[in-house]
Amino acid sequence: xxxxxxxxxxxxxxxxxxxxxxxxxxxxxxxxxxxxxxxxxxxxxxxxxxxxxxxxxxxxxxxxxxxxxxxxxxxxxxxxxxxxxxxxxxxxxxxxxxxxxxxxxxxxxxxxxxxxxxxxxxxxxxxxxxxxxxxxxxxxxxxxxxxxx
Amino acid sequence: xxxxxxxxxxxxxxxxxxxxxxxxxxxxxxxxxxxxxxxxxxxxxxxxxxxxxxxxxxxxxxxxxxxxxxxxxxxxxxxxxxxxxxxxxxxxxxxxxxxxxxxxxxxxxxxxxxxxxxxxxxxxxxxxxxxxxxxxxxxxxxxxxxxxxxxxxxxxxxxxxxxxxxxxxxxxxxxxxxxxxxxxxxxxxxxxxxxxxxxxxxxxxxxxxxxxxxxxxxxxxxxxxxxxxxxxxxxxxxxxxxxxxxxxxxxxxxxxxxxxxxxxxxxxxxxxxxxxxxxxxxxxxxxxxxxxxxxxxxxxxxxxxxxxxxxxxxxxxxxxxxxxxxxxxxxxxxxxxxxxxxxxxx
Numbered sequence: 001x002x003x004x005x006x007x008x009x010x011x012x013x014x015x016x017x018x019x020x021x022x023x024x025x026x027x028x029x030x031x032x033x034x035x036x037x038x039x040x041x042x043x044x045x046x047x048x049x050x051x052x053x054x055x056x057x058x059x060x061x062x063x064x065x066x067x068x069x070x071x072x073x074x075x076x077x078x079x080x081x082x083x084x085x086x087x088x089x090x091x092x093x094x095x096x097x098x099x100x101x102x103x104x105x106x107x108x109x110x111x112x113x114x115x116x117x118x119x120x121x122x123x124x125x126x127x128x129x130x131x132x133x134x135x136x137x138x139x140x141x142x143x144x145x146x147x148x149x
Numbered sequence: 150x151x152x153x154x155x156x157x158x159x160x161x162x163x164x165x166x167x168x169x170x171x172x173x174x175x176x177x178x179x180x181x182x183x184x185x186x187x188x189x190x191x192x193x194x195x196x197x198x199x200x201x202x203x204x205x206x207x208x209x210x211x212x213x214x215x216x217x218x219x220x221x222x223x224x225x226x227x228x229x230x231x232x233x234x235x236x237x238x239x240x241x242x243x244x245x246x247x248x249x250x251x252x253x254x255x256x257x258x259x260x261x262x263x264x265x266x267x268x269x270x271x272x273x274x275x276x277x278x279x280x281x282x283x284x285x286x287x288x289x290x291x292x293x294x295x296x297x298x299x300x301x302x303x304x305x306x307x308x309x310x311x312x313x314x315x316x317x318x319x320x321x322x323x324x325x326x327x328x329x330x331x332x333x334x335x336x337x338x339x340x341x342x343x344x345x346x347x348x349x350x351x352x353x354x355x356x357x358x359x360x361x362x363x364x365x366x367x368x369x370x371x372x373x374x375x376x377x378x379x380x381x382x383x384x385x386x387x388x389x390x391x392x393x394x395x396x397x398x399x400x401x402x403x404x405x406x407x408x409x410x411x412x413x414x415x416x417x418x419x420x421x422x423x424x425x426x427x428x429x430x431x432x433x434x435x436x437x438x439x440x441x442x443x444x445x446x447x448x449x450x451x452x453x454x455x456x457x458x459x460x461x462x463x464x465x466x467x468x469x470x471x472x473x474x475x476x477x478x479x480x481x482x483x484x485x486x487x488x489x490x491x492x493x494x495x
Contacts, residue, residue, distance in 0.1 A: 027189075031180030035465040042472060098332070105333040112339060124494040131487035134336055138483040143476045145269060145403070 009044030013037045013146065041146045054097035057137050058089055061104040064133055068111055071122045077114055080107060108133075152176075153188065153250065157207060160249045161192055161256075164242050168194040168201070180466070184382045185220065186211050189259060204259035206238065210252040212462060221245075221305070224255045226357070226381035229302035235291055236367075237378050260377040263368035266411070268401045269473075273364050273411045277373030282412030283421060284375045285367070289396060290425025293356045293389035302357045306386050311351035314388040319344055319441065322448040329448075329455040336479050337451075339486055340444045349437035352388040353428055360384045362392045364401040364410035393422060393430065394438035399481050400446060400474060440485060443478045450475040 003011075016037035024030040066085035072078050084107050089100055108130065115127045154173040162171040171194040179189050185208040193202045210220055220243065227240035239258040247253070266273030266281075274281045297303040309317055323341050326334065360383030368377040397418070402411030409415055419430050454471025456462050 026177065028178035028180055032465055035469045039465065039469055039472065102332045105335050109333055109335050109338045112335065113342060116342060127490055127494060131483070131490050134339070135483045135487050138336065138476075138480040141476060142480060143473055145473070 005047050006044040009040050009047065013041040013044070016040070038146060042143050045144060050094045051092050051097060053140055054094065054101050055089055055092065056140070058087075058097065058100050058104055060133055060137075061108055062087060064129060065104075065107065065111070067129070068115075068126055071120070071126060072111075072114065072118075073120075074114060077110065081111065153207075154190070156250055157190060158192070160242075160244065161194070163249075165194065165196075168196045170195045184211070184380075185209060185223075204261055205241070206257050206259045207250075207254055208257070209250055209254035212252075220253050220255055220382075222384060223380075223382045224257075225304060226302060226359075226384045227257060229297075229300040229304075229357070230292070230295070230378075233291075233295060233300060235288060235295075235378065236376050237381075260368050263370050263376050265366070265368055265379075266364055268363060268365035268410075269403070271403050271405070271411060273402055274369070274373070277369065278412050280373040281369055281375060282410075282418060285396070285410070285412055286418045286421040287425045288375060288378060289359070289362055289392055290422040290427075292359060292362075292392065293422075293426040293428060295357060297355070297357045297386060300357070302384075303386055309355055309386050311353070311355055311388070314352060314355065314386075314391075315344075315349050315437065315441070318385075318387060318391065318445070322441075322445045325448040325452050329452040331451070331455055331458055334447065334451065336482050336486070337444060337447045340440060340447075340482050343486055343489065344437065344441055344444065347437065349388075349434040350431060352390065352434070355386050356389040358385050358387040358389065358391050360392070360395075362396050363398070364412070388434070388438065389426060389428065390430065390434050390438045391442070393419070394435060395442045395445075397439070398442050398446065400443075400477050404477070404481070440482065443482045443485070446478045447475060447482070450478065 014037075016033050021030050021033040021037070024033060062085050065081040069078050069081035069085060072081065084104060087100065087104075089097055091097070112127070112130050115123050115130065154176045157176065158171045158173040161173065162168060165171065171192065174191050174193070176188055176190045179187050188207045188209070189204070190207060191202065191204050193200065195201065208220065208223070224240050224243045227237050230237045231239050238260055240255065241258065242256040244250075244255065245253045272278065295302070297306075319341070326337055326341075330337075359378070359381060361380050362378070366378070366380040367375050368379065369375050397406075397409035397415065399406055399409075401409065405411055407415050409418060412418070413421075423429055450470045453467040454475070457464075457467040457471065
């Protein structure tokens with residue numbers, strides 16, 4: 001698709017905010033257009049990076065689970081971690097990556113809660129590794145706010 | 150769009166039996182207060198041989214909202230604080246009969262010629278930042294200093310013991326996440342576990358808590374004077390540091406942690422609050438409420454995203470925070486909790 005989707009999105013953002021919103025007389029509608037334009041601006045960035053972010057997160061969580069499976073003693077959790085670690089993203093569609101991402105995030109919650117309660121020698125290191133992942137994931141998903149004015 | 154003017158006029162005529170020729174004009178839905186539909190309007194009528202005119206605000210329950218709240222709690226907060234001299238609009242009528250406007254609503258005074266600062270602006274108050282900041286934190290201290298029973302704020306509210314405040318709020322917002330999350334939330338769940346493992350000391354006394362006291366939820370005039378503290382829909386009885394932490398939350402004005410809400414320096418803000426409230430800010434308690442508030446924020450944004458995704462509402466005001474505010478609070482909490490985890494394990 002040309003022009004590139006992010007280029008079009010940013011163009012729509014500018015038109016909505018600078019040309020359409022000031023000409024709306026209904027206050028609530030003007031406010032809504034402002035919000036919609038911000039979201040279109042954010043979509044421009046997300047369109048380009050969405051698949052990469054999700055694929056990276058899924059790979060990192062699987063790697064984390066592979067390491068954790070060799071540490072935790074709880075047999076049921078160990079089995080779930082081993083199974084999840086073997087998985088692969090079957091499709092690069094964002095909806096498919098999101099589905100895998102949700103399943104992996106659910107298991108990550110279970111693992112983190114388990115590790116927090118553990119006093120095993122490996123627990124501090126694994127807890128730190130989980131937080132390193134969560135911080136990196138949150139930073140990677142940062143949405144930029146358009147600079148206005 | 151539905152024509153509310155004649156219906157509102159009929160209602161006002163019903164509530165003001167001494168008035169005749171009641172007319173309503175200039176009905177305009179305005180942004181803000183995302184948990185209710187807010188309308189600006191002007192009422193005119195004749196009374197005692199005189200022509201009367203009053204600008205009003207009408208807040209109507211929505212079909213779907215950012216947060217589900219009881220309008221009588223918000224109305225009662227205005228009624229409790231208006232006589233105290235705190236700048237809040239005068240509440241006029243509370244109506245729960247659906248025959249008038251299909252949904253419950255209340256009517257209050259409109260504060261004219263004022264504006265609200267945007268919470269998504271690094272300098273929401275421009276040259277008035279210092280002046281407004283001093284008022285902002287002093288007013289919050291006055292809310293905490295007021296006796297919630299004597300003002301009537303606590304009327305129809307269940308009493309709560311100081312040591313129960315934290316758990317009551319955490320239970321409430323965890324339930325919202327349980328019910329509304331669209332995807333698993335590892336950071337929010339880690340925050341909940343941390344908050345339960347590290348309960349805060351109780352407050353010296355239970356006070357009125359505004360619940361959403363922040364940049365954007367008050368009106369100021371052209372002289373930089375705060376004229377109306379708004380959006381009391383989440384008010385409750387609790388620990389006053391809940392409001393302090395929410396007002397200083399990094400979300401407002403783009404994470405200016407040393408100048409919360411884009412107003413005055415954090416240390417001066419807290420000094421003014423302590424002076425007005427007569428209470429000291431306990432850093433351990435404050436830390437707990439700071440982390441709690443980022444979680445509460447996440448719960449609100451998750452809930453609003455659910456409303457949009459489910460089709461209950463197509464208002465973009467519900468979708469935007471679910472993207473942007475969730476992103477900010479997730480990041481704030483992840484960094485903060487990671488540091489606390491490393492401290493605890495060291």
